[in-house]
Amino acid sequence: MVIFPVTSRYHGIEIAKYEMPPEEGETEPREIAYLRRRFLPPLSKPRDEPVSTEHVVTQGERLDNITASHLGDPEQFWRMCDANNAMLPQALTEEIGRRLRIPLDLGGTI
Structure with missing residues (x-):
């Protein structure tokens, strides 16, 4: 198993x-x-997941670094995708100035 x-x-x-x-x-x-x-959550429906804050994307940022900074683990990028209705992780950092929803860190009890 x-x-x-x-x-x-x-x-x-x-x-x-x-x-x-x-x-x-x-x-x-x-x-x-x-x-x-x-x-995956429906793209047209807003997420119900609690949000702790937002992050504004700047030039050259990578999603793994943003995730590590806010959630403490770069491998949690999928939570960022779910919270922001993104199918492709790279789509979250393509647009400079985009506001990303940062999901609430549930202390490993996702």
Whole structure:
């Protein structure tokens, strides 16, 4: 069983199983475990996630550095994407002056 840490975007996603029919020469079916889909928030709907502050993007900034500065972990960039309705992380820093919603740091209890 795969267990993801609470800081992972996959934490809490259901692990499902698919049973494959036995291959030639085998008697037992094979079971394949996989993660169910992680649905992204609708782009047209404002996020309900609590926001601690905003950050104004400046020239040359990178999302991992912004995330590290505000959330203490550059690998939490996916939370920034979710909070700002972005499918592509790089889209968040393309526009100078863009105001990014900084999700509230829930102390690892995401």
